[in-house]
Amino acid sequence: MPEHPDVASSYLTQTSAANTDPDLLEWFLAHGLCRVAVEGDVTGEIVEVIAPPVLLLGRGTHDVRACPSPDRLGYPEKHLAAMSLDDYHIFLLRYLTRAVEAGACQCFVCRQPVSNDEPAHPWDGIFIDKELVCWLIIHFDCKRGLAREFKGYHPFELAALPPVPYDVSRD
Numbered sequence: 622m623p624e625h626p627d628v629a630s631s632y633l634t635q636t637s638a639a640n641t642d643p644d645l646l647e648w649f650l651a652h653g654l655c656r657v658a659v660e661g662d663v664t665g666e667i668v669e670v671i672a673p674p675v676l677l678l679g680r681g682t683h684d685v686r687a688c689p690s691p692d693r694l695g696y697p698e699k700h701l702a703a704m705s706l707d708d709y710h711i712f713l714l715r716y717l718t719r720a721v722e723a724g725a726c727q728c729f730v731c732r733q734p735v736s737n738d739e740p741a742h743p744w745d746g747i748f749i750d751k752e753l754v755c756w757l758i759i760h761f762d763c764k765r766g767l768a769r770e771f772k773g774y775h776p777f778e779l780a781a782l783p784p785v786p787y788d789v790s791r792d
Contacts, residue, residue, distance in 0.1 A: 637781040640687035641673045648701055648709075649673050649688075654754045656776040672776035676713075676784070677757035678720055679727035680770075688756070689716055689784035696789050710748060712789065713756050717746040719787035721758065730763035730770045752776060 638646060649655050656672040676686040691712045692701050699708055718737075720726050721744065726735040728744070735744045735758050743761045753776045759767060 637675060637685075637687060637779060638671055638673055640781050640783045642687075642690035642693055644692065644701060645688060645690045646671070646673055648704075649754075652706055654706075654750070656752065656754065658777055670777065672753075672779075673781075674754040674756070675776075675779055675781045676717075677729060677755050678725055679758070680729060680732055682780070683782065684727070685779050685781045686784050687781040688713070689786075689789075691789070694786060694789050714746050715789045715792070716784075716787055717756070717758060719789060720785065723785075723787065725785065726758040728760045728763050729757045730759055730766040733760070735760065753779075 641649070646655070650671070654674050658670045658672070659667060660670055661667045674688055676688055678684040678686060690701060691699070691704070691709070694716070696712055696715075698712070701709075704712070717726070721735050721737055724734065724736070726744075727733060728735055729747075733742075736742070744758055745761055745764075747757050747759050747764075747767070749755050749757065749771070753774050755774075
């Protein structure tokens, strides 16, 4: 990774955008879900940098994933072009359910594994639309601590890995 802070920031953001399906990136832009920054360098070149929404399946850098495309995963309910934001939330809940079933998620606040096998610790997928736009996994009991734990996350500092292709064709 480049060492200069401005270059590193651009690299991280470009990584997230590169791992986001182009049609999904356009859809996010059309729905106002991307964060945009303007960067300049000493030569006077101005570049607009786009940070698309991400999935936070835990607190680690390996838990930051680009959002999946319903079209690429064969989602049977609706194609991306016909989706509203609520439709995408429903699709992502199905996706996150598969991620939990695969054992790939930790609560964002308590950092404990999230499982469907523990009825005493139900979980939820939360949508955040602030400086950083993301969806994350959290236990119901941990929601009070979310604001405290979420401080310091910045959309231009996260490098999202490609989404895992979970089967979203069934309920």
